[in-house]
Amino acid sequence: xxxxxxxxxxxxxxxxxxxxxxxxxxxxxxxxxxxxxxxxxxxxxxxxxxxxxxxxxxxxxxxxxxxxxxxxxxxxxxxxxxxxxxxxxxxxxxxxxxxxxxxxxxxxxxxxxxxxxxxxxxxxxxxxxxxxxxxxxxxxxxxxxxxxxxxxxxxxxxxxxxxxxxxxxxxxxxxxxxxxxxxxxxxxxxxxxxxxxxxxxxxxxxxxxxxxxxxxxxxxxxxxxxxxxxxxxxxxxxxxxxxxxxxxxxxxxxxxxxxxxxxxxxxxxxxxxxxxxxxxxxxxxxxxxxxxxxxxxxxxxxxxxxxxxxxxxxxxxxxxxxxxxxxxxxxxxxxxxxxxxxxxxxxxxxxxxxxxxxxxxxxxxxxxxxxxxxxxxxxxxxxxxxxxxxxxxxxxxxxxxxxxxxxxxxxxxxxxxxxxxxxxxxxxxxxxxxxxxxxxxxxxxxxxxxxxxxxxxxxxx
Numbered sequence: 123x124x125x126x127x128x129x130x131x132x133x134x135x136x137x138x139x140x141x142x143x144x145x146x147x148x149x150x151x152x153x154x155x156x157x158x159x160x161x162x163x164x165x166x167x168x169x170x171x172x173x174x175x176x177x178x179x180x181x182x183x184x185x186x187x188x189x190x191x192x193x194x195x196x197x198x199x200x201x202x203x204x205x206x207x208x209x210x211x212x213x214x215x216x217x218x219x220x221x222x223x224x225x226x227x228x229x230x231x232x233x234x235x236x237x238x239x240x241x242x243x244x245x246x247x248x249x250x251x252x253x254x255x256x257x258x259x260x261x262x263x264x265x266x267x268x269x270x271x272x273x274x275x276x277x278x279x280x281x282x283x284x285x286x287x288x289x290x291x292x293x294x295x296x297x298x299x300x301x302x303x304x305x306x307x308x309x310x311x312x313x314x315x316x317x318x319x320x321x322x323x324x325x326x327x328x329x330x331x332x333x334x335x336x337x338x339x340x341x342x343x344x345x346x347x348x349x350x351x352x353x354x355x356x357x358x359x360x361x362x363x364x365x366x367x368x369x370x371x372x373x374x375x376x377x378x379x380x381x382x383x384x385x386x387x388x389x390x391x392x393x394x395x396x397x398x399x400x401x402x403x404x405x406x407x408x409x410x411x412x413x414x415x416x417x418x419x420x421x422x423x424x425x426x427x428x429x430x431x432x433x434x435x436x437x438x439x440x441x442x443x444x445x446x447x448x449x450x451x452x453x454x455x456x457x458x459x460x461x462x463x464x465x466x467x468x469x470x471x472x473x474x475x476x477x478x479x480x481x482x483x484x485x486x487x488x489x490x491x492x493x494x495x496x497x498x499x500x501x502x503x504x505x506x507x508x509x510x511x512x513x514x515x516x517x518x519x520x521x522x523x524x525x526x527x528x529x530x531x532x533x534x535x536x537x538x539x540x541x542x543x544x545x546x547x548x549x550x551x552x553x554x555x556x557x558x559x560x561x562x563x564x565x566x567x568x569x570x571x572x573x574x575x576x577x578x579x580x581x582x583x
Contacts, residue, residue, distance in 0.1 A: 127431075136439045137293050139312065159230050159458050160375045161304040167376075171385035173310035173451075174372035175209070175392045176317065178363065180263075180448035181270025182504040184317065184400060184441055189417035191404025196345030198404060200356035202397045208363030209393045213386035216364050217373040219523040221382060224374040231455070232367040232374075233463040236518055236533055245530040248537075253459040255514050255541050256367060257485070259507040260456040264449055264489030266503030268294075271445040272493065273419070284494055290445065291490045298450040298482060303375065306450035313446060318392055320440035321399030324421070327428050329402060332409035338402065341409035351555045358558035359505075362512025364519055368451035449489075457482035506548050513540030513561035517569045532572035540565030 165173070183205075191198035220235065227242070229235045233256065237248040271290025276283040298306055332338050346352040363369065376382050400421075407420045414423040425437035460481040514537045521528050528536075543561035547553075552560075 131435070136316075136442070141293070141296055159303050159454060159462070160371065161302070161307060163225065163375050164304075164377050165307060165372065165375045165381065167381040167384035168388060169307050169311045170372050170376045170381050171388035172314035172392065173307040174212075174369055174385075175389045175396075176310040176314040176444070177372065177448055177451040178209075178212075178366060178369040179317070179393070179396060179444060180504060181267050181441065181445045183396060184320075184421055184444045185270055185273070185418045186504060187397060187400040188404040188407070188420045191342075191401045192407050192412075192414075192420045193404075193417045194352070195405070195408065196342045197350070197352040197356065198401055199342075199345060200348075200353040201359065202394075202401060204357040204359040205397050206360075206390065206393055207357070208360030209390055210386075211360065212363045212369065212373075213382070213389055216370060216519070216523060217376070217382045217386065218379060220370055220373045220519075221376050221379070223523065229374065231458050231463055232370055232515060232519070233459065235522065236515065237463075239527045239529060245533075248530055248533050249463050251534060251537055252515070253463040255510065255537065256459040256463075257456055259510045259514075259541075260368070260452045260459075261485065261488050261492060262503050263507035264452050264456070264485065265492035266507070267445045267449040267452070268490055268493040269503070271442055271449075273422070273441075287493050288490065290442065291486060291493075294446050294449045294453070295483060295486045298453050298486075302479075303371075303454055306454060307372070307375070309446065309450065313444070314392060316436065316440045317444055318395050320437045321396045321403075323433065324425060324429065324437055325399045325402040325406060328406035328410065328424055331428055332406045337409045338405045342405040354555035355553070355558050358555060358562075359508070361516065361559070361562045362508045363516075365512035365514060365516030366508070367511065367515065368448070368455045370519075371451070371455065449486075453482045453485055453489075456485040460485065506544075509544040509548070509558065509561060510541050513544045513565050516540070516562065517566040521569060521573075528569060528573045529576055531576060532569050535572040536565045536569035539568040 187198070187201055190201065223229070223235060227234070227238055229238065233249055233252040234244075236252055237246075238244045268287050268291050271294075272283050272287030276286040281289070329335060329338050332341070373382065376385065403424060404420055407414070407424055412420065412423055412427070414420050421437065422441065425434040429437065457479075458481075461477040465477075517540065518528065518533045518536045521532075527533075540561050543564045547557040547560060
């Protein structure tokens with residue numbers, strides 16, 4: 123079988139498995155919007171861990187990280203502790219507390235958690251503000267993932283990149299609209315295995331081609347000092363993990379505490395494999411003097427040049443896995459913002475599930491339009507949305523889970539300051555450690571200040 127034929131056959135089987143999973147989950151996703159968005163809070167440790175991991179590790183984790191390691195060299199090593207630190211905070215601190223709070227209050231979304239205070243009062247202002255931020259940020263994020271899917275299809279099958287982007291959107295939409303949260307979780311777990319396998323096999327092959335680890339380390343040198351701006355910027359990526367609604371909803375859907383305790387170790391092990399592999403791949407590509415069309419084509423170019431056809435097809439499937447495992451979760455969260463959070467509905471009944479599906483389709487269309495019409499790299503789009511969501515939601519969520527809900531006004535202040543600072547630094551072209559760390563710091567200080575003012579005035583507002 124020719125290389126294009128083998129790649130096409132591998133992809134066809136993989137995509138068929140995703141659509142079948144979506145169809146299998148359709149009945150359990152149709153009872154209500156609550157089932158559609160959280161799958162009846164039934165996830166076991168493996169599905170919860172792998173689906174949360176894959177959802178937080180988008181096309182950026184494969185294409186962006188390998189490309190960053192290729193272009194930056196040694197300083198890219200700080201991506202690893204940055205990401206692993208974010209995983210650890212999520213699984214050891216956020217996950218158990220968020221699962222308990224969501225189960226006790228009946229929350230379906232992160233917005234529900236932030237908008238509902240200790241007395242069960244739901245703030246419409248918080249819900250609307252959070253929903254607006256979710257829709258804008260995830261619209262940009264979905265565009266980045268569809269862009270990654272288009273690149274994978276284009277390189278593997280020789281399709282026009284724009285047509286390939288449309289094809290990727292259609293596949294994701296097919297199983298997400300059909301099967302909802304359960305389909306997304308089941309397929310994400312499958313996709314996590316494919317991503318991990320590629321993060322082991324391809325780097326090993328390329329390191330061997332480069333002449334061994336010594337040659338790879340030499341090609342990556344020099345390494346950044348831990349206190350340098352480059353290192354701090356990479357480490358700062360971990361700050362965004364608690365504020366990502368498409369990731370933390372897996373914790374809300376875990377069936378019990380045991381699933382969280384087991385899942386945390388599965389997730390951390392998976393993350394270590396993935397990010398170590400992608401950094402090693404980028405460095406090895408430097409050592410073999412690979413000449414990709416762009417930095418973000420390093421992984422696909424390496425697979426084409428150094429793997430047999432079927433294995434190359436699996437790597438392309440891994441890229442699509444990274445894309446789809448994030449897009450499906452983001453579509454569900456954005457759809458829940460439009461059909462549940464803005465409406466303030468309780469999620470019961472088949473009508474709620476139908477509205478949810480319509481909202482998911484609308485958000486997918488918006489993301490596709492951005493992917494086709496606005497020029498930006500995957501790395502730029504993802505970090506913009508990641509920082510905006512993380513700075514807006516992370517401080518308020520951590521405060522809530524560490525003690526009690528800070529109140530309506532402090533949450534609104536934190537969201538406005540965090541998102542505003544992240545968007546402002548991005549538009550001003552302020553990157554590095556300053557652009558990454560300042561929005562989180564400002565949001566945290568603003569939140570603490572608003573809580574202190576509220577308490578001096580005699581109570582939460």
